[in-house]
Amino acid sequence: MKPEGEVGRIDIPSGRYATGRFEIGAHEFTDAWNTMCLWFTESGYQPGEGLPYELYHNNHMEHPEKKFILDICIPVKEL
Numbered sequence: 001m002k003p004e005g006e007v008g009r010i011d012i013p014s015g016r017y018a019t020g021r022f023e024i025g026a027h028e029f030t031d032a033w034n035t036m037c038l039w040f041t042e043s044g045y046q047p048g049e050g051l052p053y054e055l056y057h058n059n060h061m062e063h064p065e066k067k068f069i070l071d072i073c074i075p076v077k078e079l
Helices: 026-043
Strands: 017-024 043-045 053-056 066-076
Touching: 017 026, 026 043, 026 066
Parallel strands: none
Antiparallel strands: 017 066, 043 066, 053 066
16 A cells, blocks of 8 residues: 555654553543653653654544544653
8 A cells, every 4th residue: 555645654663662542532632642741750761762653443433432542652761
């Protein structure tokens, strides 16, 4: 499949990632990302090199409450 328009392809490097799974409405993405960022203050980790990403597990339009089920993944390294 060839990506078109705003859709692209990237390779995700192996490594250690902090991963949080969320079931959220469209208006709750900021809260989910804030939750992940606050986790760093107590974790003993800091953001690592590389790009964070979201991994979607469903089509939110097919969810009974129109919610997204996704993982937020952030590369990490120890403090």
